Amino acid sequence: MKHSKKFTAMIAALALTACSIAPMFSFATGEDPAPKTVTITMQDPSADGNVANTKSTFTAFKILDASVSGTAYNYTVNAKYREVLQGALDIADQEDDDDNKKLDAAILTAMEALTNDTLRGVADTIYRAILSGKIAGDATATNGVFSDVAQGYYLIAETALGADDTEGTMSLVMVETMGEDSLEITTKKEGPSFQKKLKDINDSVANSETDWQDSADYDINDEVPFQLKATLPDDYDKYEHYTLVFHDDLNTNDGGEDVFDLVEDSFVVYADVNGNGVYDEGEEIDVEPVVESKTHDDFDCDFEVTIPDLKDESLADIGITKTTPIYVEYKAKLNENAALGKPGNWNDAYLEYSNNPYNTGEGDENPKSKTPVDTVVVFTYKTVVDKINPEGESLSGAEFKLEKYDAATDSWVEKALVTSDEGDSFSFTGLDDGDYRLEEVTAPAGYKKIDGYITFTVTAEHTENGDKANLALTSLTGDVTGGAINIQNLVDESKLEVDNDLSTLDADVINTSGSRLPSTGGIGTTIFYLGGGAMVAVAGVFLITKKRMGKQEN
DSSP, X not given: OOBOOOOOOOOOOOTTSOOOOOOXXXXXXXXXXXXXXXXXXXXXXXXXXXGGGOOOEEEEXXXXXXXXXXXXXXXXXXXXXXXXXXXXXTOOOOTTOTTSHHHHHHHHHHHHTOOHHHHHHHHHHHHHHHHHTTOOOSEEOBTTEEEEEESEEEEEEEEEEOGGGOEEEEEEEEEEOTTOSEEEEEOOOOOOOEEEXXXXXXXXXXXXXXXXXXXXXXXXXXXXXXXXXXXXXXXXXXXXXXXXEEEEEOOBOTTSOBOEEEEEEEEEEEEOTTOSSSOOTTOBOOOOOEEEEXXXXXXXXXXXXXXXXXXXXXXXXXXXOTTOOEEEEEEEEEOTTOOOSTTOEEEEEEEEEEOOTTOOOOGGGSOEEEOOOEEEXXXXXXXXXXXXXXXXXXXXXXXXXXXXXXXXXXXXXXEEEEEESSOSEEEEEEEOSEEEEEEEEEOOTTBOOOOSOEEEEEEEEEOOSSOGGGOOEEEEEEEEEEOGGGEESOBTTTBOEEOTTSOEEEEEEEOOBSOOSSOSSSOTTHHHHHHHHHHHHHHHHHHHHHHHHHHHHO
């Protein structure tokens, strides 16, 4: 039995893609003899429409043959795929059907009845059966182009190289070529997505914690919160097993030293079924990070978090679906090796994920692809105090204390106490934005200690979101809000000096000569007050005594 009804071209985008399907059949019959071959060009959106730039390969399986009869095409079942189609369409064996004509007729009738809703599942089942039976394809594209293949009804599978040069199925396309001499088809991909983020906070401002973003500034020894987020593919339901591996590199400074210390007990891994971006009870995935230095294709990984199988029975109660984001959150302490200012302290990460729903393996046996690397950056700064006298000459032997205002406790928190017995420069390294006050605890010998505090506010601006090329520290200022009388060489008489690298806030702090009255740490000038007072008292006694003696004589 032959069918002459025309199949319209369509795409059933499966595997890692969303479904985009045109009607399965139209019932118009060709009025003119059509060409016997067709050229099919597969466009891949991941390669900006240029199939020559993609690693994808395409294999075509001609499940229905086509022949021209007068002015019309006739479709017949390709015997190579008869058993596959029978199983996919759930067609029973036909009695007294030695030549398979009844079975073929039932297959074609069932295919005509397919709808947009049912086509995708059937195409998926057909491809699984093809893989299981190890049935070879009928044509392979060169640079994404099938040149002059026979007319027919095709299932085209797109595969692409993933991690470790493994192949995974990227999309399935159902194509009917009747009456066409050339076709151009763009596959549609909606695979997993991945991002790395962090939060920023100004300790001196209440409730200032930001949402998750790509840049922040912190004090040295602060614990920085990081977040890794993965979304699942549209065809997640097609997988029997699904693996995710988060790879993270905290990076180093130019000298190769670690600038972050991982807080290992800070990890939480969860499936956000409630969709609020916050861990709720019952959402945690019980996996432990592997904190070990590894290199993957030039990516230096400090730790990995592996979820071997999201489809595991132990996770069934969480209720993970294709719309459930998966999060890894942790903290890392910024340490004294941090780069200051513009160079920043960068953090990279990427996601490795299952890429083939037709593979039944678990863990390492399940082929994977990886997302592009995503990057965040942390900035930190320093303040330098140079001690001078009114003539601009350097002074040594002072001691300074720097404190920062903490809005959460409404108190001033000591950041550092620096003493310099020989030098005249005092450095407070690893500061972020906020309100600070500088106190001179000890003045150089022979000079007066500064009264009160020098107060200033550090303000930094940086690109909050974007890729690595667009993330940058754009400005740094230090507004002096009190004690400016003791500082010289200020910008606009109100701002600390900032270097070109936006790393250092500098100030010349002046001490005047002379001792305090009373002096601190010794008798100082007090003895003159005491001595003078004693002399006045003695003189008074002498005068009174003299007057009394005069009266007695009289």
